[in-house]
Amino acid sequence: MPAKSKAQQKAAGAALAAKRGDMPKxxxxxxxxxxxxxxxxxxxxxxxxxxxxxxxxHADKS
Structure with missing residues (x-):
């Protein structure tokens, strides 16, 4: 499932880093x-x- 916006892609990257232990949750x-x-x-x-x-x-809210 591809990201719909740059913001979503960045948020997923940060969450992934935390999940892997590269940054504190x-x-x-x-x-x-x-x-x-x-x-x-x-x-x-x-x-x-x-x-x-x-x-x-940012993706459209609709």
Whole structure:
């Protein structure tokens, strides 16, 4: 499942780093914090590996 925006891709990358132990989970905020709790490492990797080229900074709310 590819990321829909740059923000989602960045949040997934931060959550993945925390899940792998590269950064403390206490540093996570907002979406990345909930992603780390609710998603598997593979799901986070799939989102984080999405290219940012051509993606909007934030996805539409609709």
């Amino acid at each position: 206490s540093e996570l905020k907002g979406a990345s914090k909930s992603m780390a709790k609710s998603m598997t490492e593979k799901e986070l990797h799939d989102l984080a590996a999405t290219s940012r080229k051509g993606k909007p900074e």
